[in-house]
Amino acid sequence: MQRLAVAFFAATMALSGCERSAEVLTTDAATVHARALTLDTHLDTPLMLSRTGWNFLDRHDPATLSHVDWPRIRAGELDAGFWAVFVDQAELTPDGLAAAAAEADRVFSSIHALIAEHPDKLVLATTPAAVRTAVDAGKHAVLIGVENGYALGGQLDNVQRYYDRGARYIGLLHSSNNDLGDSSTDKEGPLHGGLSEFGREVVREMNRLGIMVDVSHAADSTFWDILEVTTAPPIASHSSARAVHDHPRNLSDDMLQALAERGGVVQVNALSNYVAALDVSPERQAALAEMGRELASMSGGRRANRDRFWAALIDINERYPPPLATLSELVDHIDHLVAVMGIDHVGVGADFDGGGGVDGMYDVSEIGNLTQELLKRGYTEADIQKIWSGNLLRVMAEVQRAAR
Template identity: 50%
Template sequence: MNFKQIPNNFIYVFILIFLMGCTAKPTAEQEVEESEEELIARALEIHDRVLTVDTHADTPLRMIEPGFDMSVRHDPNETGSKVDYPRMKEGGLDAIFFATFVAQDIRDDDGNSRAKALCLQMIDSVVASTERNSDVVGLALDPDDAYELEKEGKRAIYIGIENGYPIGTDVSNVELYYNKGVRYITLVHSSNNDIADSATDSEGPEHGGISELGAEVVKEMNRLGIMVDVSHGDDSVFYDAIALSKAPIIASHSNARSVTDHKRNMTDEMLKLMAENGGVVQLTMLSSYLRDIPANPKRDSAVAALRANMKPTSEMTDDERSAARQAFNEIDEMYPNPSANVKHVVDHIDHIVKVAGINHVGIGCDFDGGGGIDGIFDASEVMNITIELVRRGYTEEQIQKIWGGNLIRVFREVQAVAEELKS
């Protein structure tokens, strides 16, 4: 070829293309790919560096069992226990909220008194456990306590209440529980109470959201610096809480309804409002909230037959409720549904990040309350969430927010509002 016959501008183009080829970044095929072992190692390093907070475990129910020792590692397959201090260390779980759960019962003075007594017993058991095991854990009351205890090589133990039933009709009980160490209250559980409507009450809503008493409870929680938790609440409870609370709210263990259509999960509209509110939604590890339940006609028939011969829960004695739980457990063992897995969890995280943003999602496993799936069966396996987040391209900063940063931010803002209201 005679280069003298080629116009100058063509020569410039050839030179530019040549230079680009010399300096271009390697293609994806040319890059050295990170092996699975390297990815896991990188994820575990991130997991170790960030503060990891689980906002919901029903472990206090275990802690009041005679002889149950939190300092001993329990086999979850043998005992059903999902959390103890050794397994928190194994899983790299730095902080946890132990929720003192009291099942809904008769709403009268006697029922309220029994609920309060049981709640206080569980709170005292948590405090006593932290005192007995002060070499490895510490009772945490403020957001920064988790970081301070982490520096000491200890796990931070926070206290919450699941179901506002132990408040009864006496708002002064809120301050009693705060003084005992409670830092969030889930307003309602699986049945309506005097404070709010449940998402799953078979009779449907009773108050149209949060009751007048419930509004006073929310006001008192704001004054004291207790986080308002809307998990288990009817949708109207969420909207009422957003309107009533002067501080950001939380959902301590809820997922995304657009991913899995369950009443306990939150709609996209709710997720967007949670972002506007500055609150946070904590992902939970219950299979029925994480993926659509596959068809299981034999199990459905067995459950229907059992329910047909059951009294309403509110009319059962303690022994009858225990027998009913055992019967349902036997059906689950005979006709199990396939478990959800870690990918389902991060599918929900992906969706909430897309709708509400990275600042409004966290983790609330619900261990010892039904939580536990393939790959995150107990506290010793929570690092698998981080591994999947890394696999999907989440940065360390984003993972830090998901695992604890977002919740701690809300906790601080709740306390700041309380200080303003007191001044």
């Protein structure tokens, strides 16, 4: 990263006179943002597709826990995104696994149906070249990433099946240990001590097909096992830096260095709780715990009761507003990732619709503020283009080349 802030400010002042420099900075950031191909590697927007009363073409109030829709994709100029086929985890039993694979199929179909409904706005992209073609045609490129290897239903064949349905990364883990390996946040502690034998087979199959291996949500032990097994560069689709905020979902400097050495990327996560230490009131903590217990006791768990989950969370947020990290704190993570890994290994996976959002970039309509903050901190336009998509698309191309 080159520090050109001084030259940048001097240039804007020379153009405009001192009193208008702030406005010129904003305009210039808007130009840089518009010229960049913006890509976010983790949108949980497919969760919204079955939500009662939610419509892709409507602009929603972020207070309703919706962060991405067509009007806001346009307002924020998000050119491309990995839409997550996320499956909530339940029991590691044959029935639980079969239900997970069925749920994944349903989510794939809902994404394909949305694209088919809006061919003038959306296009499925499975290669970097297809992403660029879609964006040149003025469309939003929808890429697909699977979140939680539990969604494979324990069937190795499903890796190929999901590839055929468009998946180009699979996050092996989510919040709990699954049949592929251990999670960074399972309250019960380790189950396998890293990747399971099935998890190793899945990584090899992903390498064979050209699907990016995503380490986000993996326990440290699983992370190191993944790096040992994969022959292609791995990614962290939505993770930040543990040295900036010590959270098990974030990555240590050793892990960041190892990912950079393997040619991978880390896509910074805007979920406030992972960005900074937040003061959550005891009342809010108690209300969230109570909601969790209620949902767990309902038949079908959270997966079958999402409308009730959203209603309860909106109500809790009104009564006890959630504390938020700031955009500046988020960019502190980017600064650290760049310092440890270099400019060629950092990107953005904001986790919108999955809890992501900071003060200043709370939904997709506000992602231009990130470009502005990066410019303010001295990142060049070339740096910013790498962060917004260049690095990720390079890795995606490399993973696909390695498969051939």
